[in-house]
Amino acid sequence: MIQINELTKVYKLTKKQMMEQKTKKKMMKAVDKVSLVSKPGEIYGLLGPNGAGKTTVLRCIATLLKPTQGEISVSGYDTVKESEEVRKRIGFLTNEIKLDPQFSPKYMFTFFGRLHGLDDKTIEERREKLFAYFGIKDFEDKKIDELSTGMKQKASIAVSLVHDPEVIIFDEPTTGLDIVTARSVTDYLKMMRDEGKTVIISTHIMTEAEKLCDRIGIIIKGNLVLEGTLDEILNSTNTRDLEDAFFELYKIHNKEGE
Numbered sequence: 001m002i003q004i005n006e007l008t009k010v011y012k013l014t015k016k017q018m019m020e021q022k023t024k025k026k027m028m029k030a031v032d033k034v035s036l037v038s039k040p041g042e043i044y045g046l047l048g049p050n051g052a053g054k055t056t057v058l059r060c061i062a063t064l065l066k067p068t069q070g071e072i073s074v075s076g077y078d079t080v081k082e083s084e085e086v087r088k089r090i091g092f093l094t095n096e097i098k099l100d101p102q103f104s105p106k107y108m109f110t111f112f113g114r115l116h117g118l119d120d121k122t123i124e125e126r127r128e129k130l131f132a133y134f135g136i137k138d139f140e141d142k143k144i145d146e147l148s149t150g151m152k153q154k155a156s157i158a159v160s161l162v163h164d165p166e167v168i169i170f171d172e173p174t175t176g177l178d179i180v181t182a183r184s185v186t187d188y189l190k191m192m193r194d195e196g197k198t199v200i201i202s203t204h205i206m207t208e209a210e211k212l213c214d215r216i217g218i219i220i221k222g223n224l225v226l227e228g229t230l231d232e233i234l235n236s237t238n239t240r241d242l243e244d245a246f247f248e249l250y251k252i253h254n255k256e257g258e
């Protein structure tokens, strides 16, 4: 279970960032009082456009960023005060975390397994299962550097699951993957959901959110503007699909200067 209570994250901008973003403001509020609950046995999807704050929310849950205000608990542990306990229980995937290019998927899997305190037999069993499922065996001994984007993503996913975490936090898990590989990832997420794990993902792909997520939170400019099952979202926006619902909300919540 993930419980987020009024999470606000403000970034201090460097001079370079101020120039790039053409702003005189020294602070940037990326997430504004977001509250949500992601439950075991459910896939929660954070859906939003580029820069909406999805990665920031997921990084705060994963203890990589400290909230400016608000609290987050994962399986009852506070992400700031009990970050070690949280880290033991989560599998985190993000595009920005790269596997060491010099090593192979097999080496990285064993390395992270040992880091989590697993014995070699358990690591081997998990590797067999995950590498077979994601079709990693054919390239398990190749250097990460020599792998395609899809192969790297598959290896990163397997490594993030080495300790069989109860909470899965995946930032845009299918970005850059072909349709076959993307389906194997979303099927795996469903399997973990059905095993009773807590799964939260971010996406900007409407069909993925529609098909995969049990509940969807729509985030625009750092605000969680609507949350619910697909049916609840369509009912409350009086629309027929998620894309239409999203644009209805976008018109209201993306006004300049807000």
Ligand SMILES: Nc1ncnc2c1ncn2[C@@H]1O[C@H](COP(=O)(O)OP(=O)(O)OP(=O)(O)O)[C@@H](O)[C@H]1O
Pocket: 011, 012, 013, 017, 028, 029, 030, 048, 049, 050, 051, 052, 053, 054, 055, 056, 057, 204
């Ligand atoms: N380290 C940082 N310093 C300053 N600003 C940042 C930093 N990280 C993110 N931001 C800004 O915070 C806002 C939210 O970014 P975030 O990456 O959380 O959005 P996102 O919804 O994940 O976007 P995307 O879909 O493009 O990955 C953006 O305006 C971004 O430029």
